[in-house]
Amino acid sequence: MHLNISDSFNVELPADSNKENTRRKVFEAAYSFVMPKTPSNPKLIHGSKELAKELGLTCRDISSDSFLKVFSGTKIYPRTKPYAMAYAGHQFGSWAGQLGDGRAINLFEVEHNNKRWALQLKGAGETPYSRQGDGLAVLRSSIREYLCSEAMFHLGIPTTRALSLMLSGDDVLRDMLYDGNAAYEKGAIVCRVAPTFIRFGNFELFASRQDYKTLKALLDYTIKYFYPELGKPSKKTYISFFREVSNRTLDMIVHWQRVGFVHGVMNTDNMSILGLTIDYGPYGWLEDFDFGWTPNTTDRQNKRYRFGNQPHIGLWNLLQLANALYPLVEEAEPFETILEGYQNNFERKSLDIMRSKLGLESRDAEDKKLISDLEDSLSLSETDMTIFFRQLGSYKRGKPEKGLEIVEAAFYNKNDIKDKIEQQWKVWFKAYDQRLKMEKFTDHKRQLKMNLVNPKYVLRNYMAQLAIDKADEGDYGLINQLFNLLKNPYDEQTENEQWFAKRPEWARHKVGCSMLSCSS
Structure with missing residues (x-):
């Protein structure tokens, strides 16, 4: 495995003169040198071939022993010096003072095809900025980060990316719901990749x-x-x-x-x-x-x-x-x-x-009201946003009476769409139909354009949780399935139609499927 190392942050900016890995305030320094914790039994769960290629790596490299060792923190790549960044921040609106990379360790920077990439491990051990934490990460949060960062990239959203997901072989103690019921979970390490990880807080x-x-x-x-x-x-x-x-x-x-x-x-x-x-x-x-x-x-x-x-x-x-x-x-x-x-x-x-998202190319002074009325209608009953906009692409001009039928699959309870709610929707579809008549392109062309901005597949919380549950049992097949699904979120992928569905009722209040804590 060969990488074109081109470190700059830990070469050109001032370093912490204290080389001890002890929790402390760090002054007049942008980072502190720190070594990752050696995991007891690292195992590669998944690697991003597309991102590896961006870094100058091959598919063979991903399956190599050197890849496993470097991106689990077991071995330091030659002539590199890992470090943790110093930064501060406002948390929930209040000044928190010094924070820093508490469980992220930057390995090195790479240059390839005139692009610069910084690679860091999340969950590789404590740093001077870990405060009361252990610097580790658990499998559930690591799966969520790995899948979502790559999914966001393919959605066309500016994002950091993820190269690899590994088990550390160590158990990590976490109180997932912050309710006093801490338990041991599988530890994991994600290699995160971005041009730089500098934040406002730096x-x-x-x-x-x-x-x-x-x-x-x-x-x-x-x-x-x-x-x-x-x-x-x-x-x-x-x-x-x-x-x-x-x-x-x-x-x-x-x-x-x-x-x-x-x-x-x-x-x-x-x-x-x-x-x-x-x-x-x-x-x-x-x-x-x-x-x-x-x-x-x-x-x-x-x-x-x-x-x-x-x-x-x-x-x-x-x-x-x-x-x-x-x-x-x-x-x-x-x-x-x-x-x-x-x-x-x-x-x-x-x-x-x-x-x-509505398939409108021209601009009209009344568009703001059309959109505001739509948002009001969407809020009247429980309506799946992703399914609604994707289905709306199938609407045919001149048939406003068919509007509700086209987006029906987006409603969690179809029986809610009656009386005043039904009437409000009918009024909106009439207005939408009139607005579409101002556009010159065909219904088919409009649908194609709408499908480029309205994804069919996103990483719903329950989907990620299903992958987590399987992974806890040692089955990583669903991680790979979702990873591949989310590489083409705007495509029809009829073979994956089961993922184009509302959140199942069992997931409404299930831990990990509705709300999540910061515990990772």
Whole structure:
């Protein structure tokens, strides 16, 4: 196994001078060197051949002994120095101070085909930033991260990716529901991959300590490697950088809303500086259309990270990043202008995304009302978002009376669609039909276009839980089946029709199928 190592973060930025792996506050350093914990009996469960190719690896490499050892943390790749990043963050709206990579260890960076990739292990042992944790991860959360990060990539959503999923051979103690009933679970390790894992919180850490020297070094490094088109460091460049991060963050969240993905824990330490979906913890997919839904048990009461609030939290997090960068610019107005633009751009982009989901190419002044009325109708009864929009593509112009019949499979209880609810739907389909008459393309062409933005298959929570349950029994076949299914989420895949279905009733309140905790 050969990789083109090209380390930069742990070469060009200041390191923690303390080499001991003890929990502590780390100052004037972007990272601490740390060695992964050697697992007792690592075993490869699954590897992404597509991502391996992006890194310069082959299918044969994935099945090799060296792959197993390096990406389980058993062996350090030659001439590399693993490390854990230092960062801080706001968690659920409150300042949490120093956080850092508590259970992620960065192995090295790779350059291949003019692309730079950072590879890190999640669940490979404690670091100076582990606080009260053990730095390990369990199989259930590792399966969810592995499957979802690759699924999101194939959905066309900016995301970190996953190269491999391994069992560590060690048991890990976790209190899954935080109810005092801790139990041992199978330990696992995921190799996560991204151009960089730098977060908003990396900048917040140094700004909070008024360590402007390290703050500037980190910002200059980030621009040099990931925003080189912005030019050499200057106040103007820093403002342009913030604008780009804002735009990327907005685009990512608009895509989340498009497919009904809810991150669940949008703390500033979980926000990528590249606008990538990062840290797949208690995430979830909308089973029914509900702006107020959150998958995170910790967020159950306040619902800060609910589906409908994600765009606003993105803005709030960007404000915290602006505050961190301000000392290097010393002008508030440019940041304020960009943040104001975020709100305006969200309204415009979300409207355009909804137009595409409805198969509308042209723009009409009444589209906002059409969409608002649709969202109101979707909220009247329990309605599966994914199935609704996918089925809507089959609608034929001139037949509004057939509308409810076409989307009927999306309703959890068809008997709910009567009286006032039924009437409201009929009114909406008449309005939709009139709007479609303004478009020039055929029904068939419209359906093809709608099917490119409305996925047929997403990683529903119950699907991931079924794979977890099988894996706990030593059967990893469903992981592979779902992995392959989700590589083509917009295709019909008639042979996999059983996964194009509403959440089964048994999964409504089952642990792991509705809401999840941060325990992993």
